[in-house]
Amino acid sequence: MGKTALVVDDSPTMRQMVAFTLTKAGFKVVEAEHGKDAVNKASAGPKMDIVVTDLNMPEMDGISLIKELRKMAAFKFTPILMLTTESAIEKKQAGKEAGATGWIVKPFNPEVMLKIIAKVLPA
């Protein structure tokens, strides 16, 4: 596919698992530890085709990250998916208001994750 994904999660295990799933599906993956790290990597790095972010993170949480990214010209229309646990319904709303494209429910099934990504990824 040759697309680039930005994966943001403060849990290294979770981050690696998302990165692993995406890499296997042919994505080039850029990993970030938290919102601030992600903003830095987003402004410095290659063009991202999709962003997958956790919500609860130190430094800058996922909601603030989505807001920051949406302010950047390169991320205005980029699909941003949030990784949430099923209990965080109110988080979904906050995420949407911040500009999140959609969500992936943790724990996730790799196939389902790829399906959701395919759903929002511009052709």
Place this chain on the structure above:
Amino acid sequence: MSNDFSQFQDAFFEEAGDHLAVVEEGLLALEQHPEDLDLLNKIFRSAHSIKGTSGMFGFNAVAQFTHKMETLLDLLRNGQKVVTPQIADLLLKSTDCLKTLIDAAKSGSPVDDETVQRLTVELASASTAGSQPTAQAPPASATAPAQTGGSQGHVYRIAWTPPDWLFQRGLDPLQIFKELANLGTLSKIAVDTAKLPDLAVMDPEKCYLSWTMKLETVKARQVVDAVFEFVREDSHLVIEEREALGVRREAQDASSTPHPSPRTPDGLEGDPKPLGELLVESGAVSRETLDKALSQQKRVGEILVEQHAVTPEQVDQALQKQKQQESVAQSKKTDTASIRVDTDKIDKLINLVGELVITQSMLSDLGARFEMSQISVLLERMAQLERNTREIQERVMSIRMLPIGTAFSRFPRLVRDLSAKAGKKIQLVLSGEETELDKTVIESIGDPLTHLVRNSADHGLETPEERLDINKPELGTIRLNAFHEGGNICITVEDDGRGLNRDKILAKAVKQGLIGENEKLSDDQIWPLIFKPGFSTAEKVTDVSGRGVGMDVVKRNIEGLGGTVKIKTALGKGTTFTLKLPLTLAIIEGMTVRVGKDTYIVPLLSILESIQPKASAVKTVVGKGELINVRETYLTMIRMYEVFSLQPEYTDPTKAILLILETEGERVAVMVDEILGQQQVVIKSMEQNFRKVAGVAGATILGDGTVGFILDVRGLIEMSRHAAPVAA
């Protein structure tokens, strides 16, 4: 599904360990600063991470339990509940419980189901009491409704008016049409442009369009709904079923649901509920009746004691044995630990290896067409090689180095619990946490340190009343400090308690037959008695310490690491235990010395100085062997060739060299023929390859390929003592 991810399990356990530490430390700090929101957020995040990640591996018990903790933590951080000591305590206990659950997931160690059950209930009730009902965890049943019937194809008419900010959320209507088209036949797509404003006022980032379309599909309504999952709530969406098609619905329906079937935290396969829980759920008994019944339930040990089948002591012993076996079994399982290394460190290492390769190729290039005139170039290259090797060695060693703070982190909690149990007021002061030492050493000192801290809290410190009586501050202090001293690391455990009681220790030692009734002992000989197996002066055996097991184990463990334990104590003022440990176990800095034709390595740490004495400085004392006068202090002189039965070059001390060595506070002069030089040597164990040899700590391979013995200074002194009467 988790098969692919099993490779990440180790990483998860390591991460979970870190998170647990964060939660525990955070909760302890929270007791002091209940209002600290940053702290609460940090704790919440860690719990949340454990929950999210454990679910990925199917560790449902962990995920569920953490979820309960997280719910309560969320209420705390949202200010819907305040941190009371009871809540902090509950959360701390829950953290312990979570730890056992994670260990269980890792190594299959047993879990106390009752505790899990009880804490789950307590957490749930703490989360409900006094808070908004809406703040409770959403019921797990809030999942997609089951797909019902409808074994026929469908025709839907869909009218969709998306929100105008559709693009701004990175959503593309085209994607939705494509997905719908994948479900069946999409036709009669019409776009409504009525809302499109004049070009002048149009915002190109907004969506002004709406669509109608017809979809013929065999998929159920839910599947169609799911296509609009991310926009449904914000769109004006009408999906109407028009007419039925006589097509059978395919069985793959369920699997194509674009949502993971949500795990219901309650009904888990292979994890049956305790009977009591089921009874409560079915309404047969109330929660209170169950709790009461559970509290009356007796352990098998208690029942046996009541029936006089066994004595309480026997049960106690068996329990201890069980505990030991459990911990042995667990330590076996968790031995294959991984180490986390900064990529930075690895990058530098790779860099250095690159340099090594360059040096090597330069050397082989030189060797291929070497002439004597190039000798200076050769020496230069060799120096470069030495530098590379040393740097790589240092880097590789630093990979194994961890700050000792990781071993200290368990103590704030320990001291808190101990002080609560013993009814004492204790503050713990930590310092030198950043001091780095080898990972294996860190892992092995945890238990000895714990024992020393327990000992200080239990025996060392007085009760608040006693302290006030003798004009001491009510609050007792235990101080843990770590620092480098030479090539060693020192760790001190210091308390300002009552100090060791000379008479009590002596009386006990005499009673146990460790020393004779009338033996005169100096303080420095008395204190180490507490390290004898089975030695305890505590009048009352508590579950904290005083069982008489431990202090000997402490000493054995530390010595096993090549370290020493020293005691400094003053009656009424306190006791300090000083542990001295090598930074690493694999490599030592040594001085190579020659005795006759043999080469020995003396650990550099033990060498104070080397001298060549005048004939007048050597004295012989009957019964004490030879002494040497070094600046008005007499030291025992040991002729190494005598101890090891070697053929020396010199037998006259004034021609030979005397090394002044120090070990455990004792100084001796050791006579050798010559000092060859200083070098780092890799210790090869004698015990593993041959057997223990007195006076020799290990062996190493020297630069010329021969084997050199590493001197065990302590052992040498012991040997010379036994040989002394003969020599004298």
